[in-house]
Amino acid sequence: xxxxxxxxxxxxxxxxxxxxxxxxxxxxxxxxxxxxxxxxxxxxxxxxxxxxxxxxxxxxxxxxxxxxxxxxxxxxxxxxxxxxxxxxxxxxxxxxxxxxxxxxxxxxxxxxxxxxxxxxxxxxxxxxxxxxxxxxxxxxxxxxxxxxxxxxxxxxxxxxxxxxxxxxxxxxxxxxxxxxxxxxxxxxxxxxxxxxxxxxxxxxxxxxxxxxxxxxxxxxxxxxxxxxxxxxxxxxxxxxxxxxxxxxxxxxxxxxxxxxxxxxxxxxxxxxxxxxxxxxxxxxxxxxxxxxxxxxxxxxxxxxxxxxxxxxxxxxxxxxxxxxxxxxxxxxxxxxxxxxxxxxxxxxxxxxxxxxxxxxxxxxxxxxxxxxxxxxxxxxxxxxxxxxxxxxxxxxxxxxxxxxxxxxxxxxxxxxxxxxxxxxxxxxxxxxxxxxxxxxxxxxxxx
Amino acid sequence: xxxxxxxxxxxxxxxxxxxxxxxxxxxxxxxxxxxxxxxxxxxxxxxxxxxxxxxxxxxxxxxxxxxxxxxxxxxxxxxxxxxxxxxxxxxxxxxxxxxxxxxxxxxxxxxxxxxxxxxxxxxxxxxxxxxxxxxxxxxxxxxxxxxxxxxxxxxxxxxxxxxxxxxxxxxxxxxxxxxxxxxxxx
Numbered sequence: 001x002x003x004x005x006x007x008x009x010x011x012x013x014x015x016x017x018x019x020x021x022x023x024x025x026x027x028x029x030x031x032x033x034x035x036x037x038x039x040x041x042x043x044x045x046x047x048x049x050x051x052x053x054x055x056x057x058x059x060x061x062x063x064x065x066x067x068x069x070x071x072x073x074x075x076x077x078x079x080x081x082x083x084x085x086x087x088x089x090x091x092x093x094x095x096x097x098x099x100x101x102x103x104x105x106x107x108x109x110x111x112x113x114x115x116x117x118x119x120x121x122x123x124x125x126x127x128x129x130x131x132x133x134x135x136x137x138x139x140x141x142x143x144x145x146x147x148x149x150x151x152x153x154x155x156x157x158x159x160x161x162x163x164x165x166x167x168x169x170x171x172x173x174x175x176x177x178x179x180x181x182x183x184x185x186x187x188x189x190x191x192x193x194x195x196x197x198x199x200x201x202x203x204x205x206x207x208x209x210x211x212x213x214x215x216x217x218x219x220x221x222x223x224x225x226x227x228x229x230x231x232x233x234x235x236x237x238x239x240x241x242x243x244x245x246x247x248x249x250x251x252x253x254x255x256x257x258x259x260x261x262x263x264x265x266x267x268x269x270x271x272x273x274x275x276x277x278x279x280x281x282x283x284x285x286x287x288x289x290x291x292x293x294x295x296x297x298x299x300x301x302x303x304x305x306x307x308x309x310x311x312x313x314x315x316x317x318x319x320x321x322x323x324x325x326x327x328x329x330x331x332x333x334x335x336x337x338x339x340x341x342x343x344x345x346x347x348x349x350x351x352x353x354x355x356x357x358x359x360x361x362x363x364x365x366x367x368x369x370x371x372x373x374x375x376x377x378x379x380x381x382x383x384x385x386x387x388x389x390x391x392x393x394x395x396x397x398x399x400x401x402x403x404x405x406x407x408x409x410x411x412x413x414x415x416x417x418x419x420x421x422x423x424x425x426x427x428x429x430x431x432x433x434x435x436x437x438x439x440x441x442x443x444x445x446x447x
Numbered sequence: 448x449x450x451x452x453x454x455x456x457x458x459x460x461x462x463x464x465x466x467x468x469x470x471x472x473x474x475x476x477x478x479x480x481x482x483x484x485x486x487x488x489x490x491x492x493x494x495x496x497x498x499x500x501x502x503x504x505x506x507x508x509x510x511x512x513x514x515x516x517x518x519x520x521x522x523x524x525x526x527x528x529x530x531x532x533x534x535x536x537x538x539x540x541x542x543x544x545x546x547x548x549x550x551x552x553x554x555x556x557x558x559x560x561x562x563x564x565x566x567x568x569x570x571x572x573x574x575x576x577x578x579x580x581x582x583x584x585x586x587x588x589x590x591x592x593x594x595x596x597x598x599x600x601x602x603x604x605x606x607x608x609x610x611x612x613x614x615x616x617x618x619x620x621x622x623x624x625x626x627x628x629x630x631x632x633x
Contacts, residue, residue: 343524346520346524347519347520347523349527349530350522350527398520422513426513429517430520433520433521433524436528440528440531440532441535444531444533
């Protein structure tokens with residue numbers, strides 16, 4: 001080695017050593033910023049009286065007195081800080097190996113504890129879940145036939161979102177049955193039950209994601225942080241106690257089964273059955289099935305899926321009648337909704353249109369079908385079925401005219417498990433665009 | 448010590464060799480597994496452990512399309528944020544104008560705007576006397592043009608009876624250029 005080369009090597013080594021020394025400290029700062037941003041949202045949100053916090057029974061009253069009323073400005077600044085710190089922590093975890101397993105677990109655990117202790121954030125959906133449960137258990141009304149407006153005298157009615165008061169449930173019969181035991185606990189008890197369900201589902205999803213990444217030979221620490229410290233996952237998904245977390249748990253259980261029992265028929269059948277069970281919670285996860293079946297190329301997943309479907313349909317029919325298993329009708333109804341945050345709406349505005357029209361819905365469906373067919377062909381040719389499923393879930397979210405923050409979480413656990421890094425980059429890019437789209441009130445506050 | 452080390456090395460090599468053999472020579476369980484994985488199927492139906500060769504070009508096309516789609520979505524998102532920001536700026540100016548024009552410092556004033564950027568002509572309605580929203584006679588003002596000193600110009604307006612929406616059939620006592628603009632009946 002020449003003297004110049006030796007000197008360059010020494011300089012490079014010095015820089016690497018210096019970076020390695022700084023990386024854990026930088027990761028610590030990012031972690032603290034994430035916790036601080038979450039704490040700010042939770043403590044300010046606990047005060048209520050904010051358009052960001054849905055009207056709710058006082059479950060976080062003991063946290064009041066520390067924060068101030070949560071306004072858009074503070075919320076959006078906290079979200080930006082959280083997002084930048086998240087990107088920083090992921091970069092450090094992946095490139096510098098700067099974060100230990102214990103540290104990552106402590107960070108994710110702290111975020112979960114903070115959110116669990118706080119109020120419901122940003123969505124009234126959890127009150128719809130409780131309303132449907134109380135309709136069935138306390139009032140004997142089929143939640144697949146009527147909306148919460150049929151129980152105007154029930155204490156939960158006042159907390160249900162205005163747009164959903166007349167809407168029957170679109171969730172799977174298994175989820176509805178799962179929520180029934182919480183109904184007799186009263187609104188506050190059921191709310192805590194829903195929060196606990198979301199917390200446990202999230203913990204399970206993260207544990208299974210960890211297991212899947214290890215089975216795939218991917219570093220589990222950055223994967224855990226990518227999902228468990230994701231701003232949309234924590235603030236919107238967990239903060240709103242959304243049942244999407246239960247769907248994600250079952251989705252990752254299915255993936256875990258296929259990875260754990262690669263050569264076992266039983267595992268494959270069980271994995272497909274688990275996907276169907278997930279679809280009986282929320283139908284979206286059924287998108288995994290064709291890719292799983294194409295990848296395995298055996299009868300077991302088909303048999304497992306059919307068995308679970310028949311059993312689920314029987315249970316759904318017995319509990320709720322034909323409407324309880326008419327998933328297609330519910331999906332068609334929801335597909336017609338339009339939200340201001342959806343990408344099709346943004347594109348319509350860009351093209352000078354006031355919004356999306358029926359023909360746009362057809363075009364979007366055609367685009368989605370084309371994407372799915374391409375991914376099926378790729379899977380047939382040996383592409384990772386987990387990645388193909390993730391792309392499909394991402395495509396569903398992007399082409400949907402009804403986009404909510406927690407929909408962009410669907411592909412995230414799959415994106416960290418697969419080795420096709422494009423999926424993770426695309427998922428995080430879409431999430432970043434969603435966050436950017438929330439920024440208008442920060443640039444031009446409305447008083 | 449050396450013997451022990453040599454023995455240990457040999458043992459390790461032997462273990463490694465055994466592992467290597469196990470990896471290359473399918474044992475009974477693996478063979479069963481392969482059968483289960485579709486060993487009895489025709490070759491084109493058997494599951495693949497890796498992607499078939501020759502998909503590099505597909506991947507390149509996919510990545511290019513993804514980048515283009517991402518760029519398009521980013522442009523649409525930024526455009527929408529800019530649009531919304533302009534709408535918010537107008538909203539603030541319109542509320543201030545309505546309060547200054549009517550002399551009422553009400554907060555329950557309902558702006559109705561052309562949020563899609565076709566025009567900047569917006570209507571702002573509010574009660575003429577204190578009360579819950581839309582429960583009193585309402586006055587609506589039509590605001591257009593740029594924001595000057597935090598306010599916009601009022602070119603027209605009308606009144607609405609209590610408990611009514613701002614629909615053409617309810618508008619009365621129109622003033623300014625409301626009739627000429629086709630916003631009110633004669």
